[in-house]
Amino acid sequence: MKRKLISALVAGAFALAPVAMAQQKPAAGKISDGVVKIGVLTDMSGLYSDLGGQGSVVAAQMAVDDFGKTVLGAKVEVVSADHQNNAETGANRAREWFDRQQVDMITDVLNSGVGIATGKIAAEKKKLIMNVGAASTRLTNEDCNPNTIHYAYDTYALANGTGKAIVKQGGDTWFFLTADYAFGHSLESDTGNVVKANGGKVVGQVRHPLNAADFSSFLLQAQTSKAKIVGLANAGGDTINSIKAANEFGITKNQSLAGLLVFITDVHSLGLNTAQGMLLTDGFYWDMDDQNRKWSKRFFDKMKKMPSMIHAGVYSATMNYLKAIKAAGTDDAAAVVAQMKKMDVSDFFLRNGKLREDNRMIHDMYLMQVKKQSESKYPWDYYTLKATIPAAEAFQPLAASRCPQFKK
């Protein structure tokens, strides 16, 4: 009976992934399989699903609708799947999409582990990944390939924006609280480098598992370090719970928190009383100007929440992908990427945007500060723009690339 019980427990730990239906379409013109299919691969149900999730699917569909639903006479379709923050699940889904379901481009791909795994598949199958959601700089460095475009942001841009600003204000000793996987490590090392380059010092770090239940123990270690700044090299629910516990244990009295990847959905959930004053780097803020407000309000009408950088990025990536197909006259991945490098990609999301040689999309980034409760005038009025970081400075220079092809 005991044995049965244990096998029952083990069986219960596995859930079945939903399987999408395959469709066959006749071939037409320069479009492979006669249809352009865009796959939104994201975290649909886990800790990052508010940053991407259903909102990314809606954003991709908005772009397809705005483009006119067809390109070069072929129909454009959006499909979506949940990668459950599991690199293997994501890679299997990407393989199935490319091999059997005529998917031509996959976007969002929130989560760096999944981003790296699916990038390899895209290179193997000669298809395209426009990675909006993942943050690790490895996507355009150690794990670079011609079939992965890194679109919205990366850990270098976040570190460069927030790290530099904080060191300049006098926060020169750092302790990191790091999510223990590709993204966290990348964010920690990139920020550490920025801190050191600007004359600061890194006194230590603690690596916590993804989705940790309790952060008090890690924060106490940060407190013992006596560093002026506790850098949160994590994201989503982990960042939220870290900030909450830091407030509870009074750590914020003597030390300051630096949220290295904070999304507007996190600030919304924490409330301004807990998050106020925090500096952060973002690639998009809905309330920055009329152009952003106009698109964001359309998104709000569908999702009942304001878009994150990832939602806006997925819209922009989908739109530029379709424009590039139209201009190139084919949906062949290599031709589309070459076209995108030639054409003007700037839109409301990509200010001064340019797809660089190494497939890094560069554009202006923004240093934001979270408003005080008293300064916030209407719902979602959360940020003050402190500085615009010009596209050319925001991202890792090409000369520093660790991608074998571009290594100097």
Added chain:
Amino acid sequence: MTEIFGIPLQAFLSQLLLGLVNGSFYAMLSLGLAVIFGLLNVVNFAHGTFYMLGAFGAWLTLQYLGLNYWFALVISPLAVGIVGIIIEKTMLRWLYKLDHLYGLLLTFGLALILEGMFRQQFGVSGQQYQVPDALRGATNLGFMILPNYRAWVVVASLVVCFSTWYVIERTKLGAYLRAGTENAALTQAFGVNVPRMVTLTYAFGVALAAFAGVLASPIIQINPLMGSNIIIVVFAVVVIGGMGSILGSILTGLGLGVIEGLTKVFYPEASSTVVFVIMAIVLLVRPAGLFGKEK
């Protein structure tokens, strides 16, 4: 300064205490599971979901009824207990005669459905709940600053856990319960209403999970996934302690919280796996669990 295994004594003590706080949650949750398994023979996979419901119950009573934490501490477990009664009466009771696997699948399905509903309605970033005024602030213990609320969590959970243990092991009601576990038909023949006792036991077990949920709500962000994040660890706790052992589940819960807390200092990367390593070792050495009896 005195050091233990290379870390300062102060840090060591404070991590022990924090481990105890987390252990309190494991203890309350695994106790509920143990009670339910003991009498119903059901592996309640929805236990984490009831913990989540408890936390949301606290948030909802504040949001919509304007009632504070202390009311929530009573109302939320009661409401979740009623949900438990409905589930037991309409679904679970048809499965008692079947293999464990059926009960597990049913409760697992319920967990997915309830979690999905809450995710659809509230998203995953979560809702925030403030620490009640009376428990705000922190106490300086010399070796650490302990937020008063965390101290309250340990006290409340110890009281609840040991009262449950006392009722089951030392009172007449508990004797009926234990008799029902041993031989339901014979107990019924002595005039004890076993079906009703079973229903109430299930309700009590899930109410305990909801109570833990209310206790947790000011500490962590209330979020539909909080249950599934914790429940796998709790299952490991129950397997280590021995299925169905009341005292075993309480002590194992507290003990593993402490071990996990210490792992966070010595090798934080392993803090989410240490419980399962211990589970594997215990299964090899004592397959019935530390406190369990081989049937």
